[in-house]
Amino acid sequence: MGLRQGAPPRRRGADPRGGASARRPPESAGVAPRRAAVAALVAVLGGGEGIDGALAEASEGLADRDRALARAITTVALRRLGSIRALLGRRLERGYPRKCGSLEPILVTAAAQILYLDVPDHAVVDIAVSLAKADRNAAPFAGLVNAVLRRLPRGGDEAEGDPLAHDTPAWLATRWTGAYGADEARAIAAAHRHEAGLDLSVVGDAAAWAEQLDAVVLPLGPPAATTTVRLRDSRPVVALPGFDEGRWWVQDAAAALPARLLGVSAGERVADLCAAPGGKTAQLVAAGAHVVAVDRSPERMGRLAANMERLGLAPEQVVADVLALETDPFDAILLDAPCSATGTIRRHPDVAWVKRPGDIASLVELQGRLLDKAVSLLRPGGRLVYSTCSLEPEEGEGQIEALLARAPGLERLPIAADELGALAGAITPRGDVRTLPSMLPDAEPRLSGLDGFFMARLQRAG
Ligand SMILES: C[S@@+](CC[C@H](N)C(=O)[O-])C[C@H]1O[C@@H](n2cnc3c(N)ncnc32)[C@H](O)[C@@H]1O
Numbered sequence: 001m002g003l004r005q006g007a008p009p010r011r012r013g014a015d016p017r018g019g020a021s022a023r024r025p026p027e028s029a030g031v032a033p034r035r036a037a038v039a040a041l042v043a044v045l046g047g048g049e050g051i052d053g054a055l056a057e058a059s060e061g062l063a064d065r066d067r068a069l070a071r072a073i074t075t076v077a078l079r080r081l082g083s084i085r086a087l088l089g090r091r092l093e094r095g096y097p098r099k100c101g102s103l104e105p106i107l108v109t110a111a112a113q114i115l116y117l118d119v120p121d122h123a124v125v126d127i128a129v130s131l132a133k134a135d136r137n138a139a140p141f142a143g144l145v146n147a148v149l150r151r152l153p154r155g156g157d158e159a160e161g162d163p164l165a166h167d168t169p170a171w172l173a174t175r176w177t178g179a180y181g182a183d184e185a186r187a188i189a190a191a192h193r194h195e196a197g198l199d200l201s202v203v204g205d206a207a208a209w210a211e212q213l214d215a216v217v218l219p220l221g222p223p224a225a226t227t228t229v230r231l232r233d234s235r236p237v238v239a240l241p242g243f244d245e246g247r248w249w250v251q252d253a254a255a256a257l258p259a260r261l262l263g264v265s266a267g268e269r270v271a272d273l274c275a276a277p278g279g280k281t282a283q284l285v286a287a288g289a290h291v292v293a294v295d296r297s298p299e300r301m302g303r304l305a306a307n308m309e310r311l312g313l314a315p316e317q318v319v320a321d322v323l324a325l326e327t328d329p330f331d332a333i334l335l336d337a338p339c340s341a342t343g344t345i346r347r348h349p350d351v352a353w354v355k356r357p358g359d360i361a362s363l364v365e366l367q368g369r370l371l372d373k374a375v376s377l378l379r380p381g382g383r384l385v386y387s388t389c390s391l392e393p394e395e396g397e398g399q400i401e402a403l404l405a406r407a408p409g410l411e412r413l414p415i416a417a418d419e420l421g422a423l424a425g426a427i428t429p430r431g432d433v434r435t436l437p438s439m440l441p442d443a444e445p446r447l448s449g450l451d452g453f454f455m456a457r458l459q460r461a462g
Contacts, residue, residue: 033059033066034127037073037109038102044078044350045105051078051350077112078349079193082166084111087158091148101137107148114152115159125149163189171357172342179393180436187438188391188452194445196346198231201256201279202248203286209248212241216447218253218440219421224260225287228253230447246311251279254343254435254453257423258334258387259283261415261433261457268331272315273322273374276300278307280334281315289332291315294322322373329379337367339388339395343452346437364394371403375410381462383413387455391436396454400432403458413457432456 036058043054055074059067077084088107089095096104110128113119125146132138132145153159164173164186176185199218202209206217206227215229230253242248259280264270266288272281275293277300284291285308293315295301301319308315318325340360345352367388374384386403388395404410414431417424426435433455442448 028127028130030069030123031127031130032062033069034073034109034124035131036062036066036070037077038105038131040070040074041077041105041109042102044074045353048354049350050354051075051348054350072117073109073112075195075349076116077109078353080112080116080167081108081349081353082168083159083161084108084115086161086166087111087115087152088148091151092144097141099137100141101135101139103132103135103138103141103145106131106135106138107145110145110149111152114149114154121154162186163193167193169352172352176391179391184436184438188436191437191449192345192349192352194346194448195234196252196449196451197446198234198237199228199251199253199256199450200231200248201226201251201283202229202242204247209242220253220257220423221260221419221421226256226260226283228256233446243310249279249282249307249311251283252344252347252451253440254451255279255389256283257420257433257435257453258336258385258455259287261419261455262332262334262383262385264289264332269328271327271330271333271374271377273325273333273335273370273377274337275315276304278304278315280336282307282311282313284334285313285315292318292327292330294318294320294325296321322370325373325377327377330377330382331379332383332385333374333378334385334387335370335374336387337370337395339363339367339390340392341389342391343389343435343437346449346451360392360394364399367395367399368402371399372407375403375407375458375460378460380460382460384410384458384460385455386458387453389451389453391452393454396434396456397428397430397432400456400458409461410458411461413459415455415457 039058040054043049044051051074055071059070088111106128110124113124114121128145128149129142132142168189176188203226206229210217210229213229213231215231218228218230220228237243237250264284264287268289270284270289270291272284272291272293274295275281276295276297281291281293293304298319301317305317340355340363341351371386378384390396412431415427415433420426426433426439428434435450435453437449437452440448440450
């Protein structure tokens with residue numbers, strides 16, 4: 001397929017980032033962001049890169065507006081990839097030619113705009129044709145690009161399709177249907193079609209912040225040091241009131257639950273293992289605990305340090321592999337383990353197409369070892385919250401059942417309905433929490449849903 005083999009459409013001698021080049025005439029407006037979207041899609045689907053890194057590289061040198069357009073195109077192309085491929089496939093009677101360069105990513109990104117973005121169709125088609133002409137291997141098919149794109153439907157059932165069958169890789173659709181049933185799996189896939197709203201964890205008077213930020217307070221449990229508010233519309237984060245003063249940070253509603261459920265009190269010695277970039281660390285410090293934040297990634301710990309500086313918070317910061325950590329025991333530990341991140345597909349649609357079934361088994365093995373280490377670092381009577389932003393039961397429910405079976409001195413501290421407010425329905429029969437992107441429904445998609453997370457609370461015998 002073109003996406004695996006094709007290179008981004010770059011002309012010999014041309015500036016690959018779409019900037020001004022002495023050797024070619026200036027290109028028409030709007031080409032550079034589309035070229036960047038094609039390159040980013042190739043990097044994600046062909047190179048397994050994350051969307052943020054792929055876009056950062058592909059958009060280098062572009063103006064902010066063009067960067068935003070490249071991001072919008074790439075994101076929607078990944079969100080609706082299955083539907084787009086099916087629609088294109090029906091119009092390519094003989095499939096993709098054998099050696100066609102970037103033909104497929106050019107068609108996919110153009111179709112994403114025609115079908116799902118509010119941009120003029122004629123410009124999209126013209127630019128797609130010019131991108132094809134600029135790629136030696138795709139150039140013979142420039143006429144095909146024009147014909148296929150002009151035959152795409154504008155809206156209607158064909159463009160919508162079934163979110164589970166079309167826009168979810170088959171192996172994930174099978175997993176979610178097995179874990180949650182066909183209806184819930186379809187609801188999860190439908191939630192993935194919408195851009196996630198922006199949630200902030202605010203310190204102090206949540207109602208006052210909600211008013212100032214034009215947001216709603218999410219009723220997710222009793223008052224705590226921090227509260228989640230959800231913005232009614234999309235705005236640049238750095239321009240919002242309170243950013244410079246460090247009074248809040250971006251954190252999905254589900255991601256804010258594990259630190260709340262640990263229930264730390266002022267003065268407790270608490271470890272945040274796998275802490276970076278620090279959303280949960282900030283909550284624990286804001287609650288008054290003495291926090292030791294540990295992560296093995298120096299780059300991610302750099303981001304944690306910058307975040308803590310903006311927020312005026314001062315946890316102890318340790319760059320280390322948790323598995324090699326030697327320290328005095330803790331009163332409480334949060335282990336937000338590395339995982340497949342399939343619960344974050346609303347925000348990161350690349351995850352659905354970049355992860356492979358084999359990734360889960362190796363993560364499960366690492367999570368088990370991190371759990372054993374975390375238990376060994378608890379004082380007698382100490383509490384542990386384990387969380388993952390994964391929809392896969394092996395990384396959540398299965399992990400905790402296995403731990404309880406092999407660690408007799410450990411018991412579950414079940415989560416009670418009044419701890420979760422409007423999310424009480426996310427509590428499992430065993431007293432853990434399983435959030436799904438289909439929860440917290442609202443007529444307005446931006447105000448709906450939350451990341452898919454698993455969390456469990458445990459206590460070491462006293
Ligand atoms: C899910 S992310 C943590 C997100 C973070 N808790 C937050 O709320 O901002 C998982 C983190 O685990 C870290 N990690 C993975 N394996 C680790 C290990 N063996 N020791 C320490 N950190 C590890 C990764 O570097 C990554 O930052």
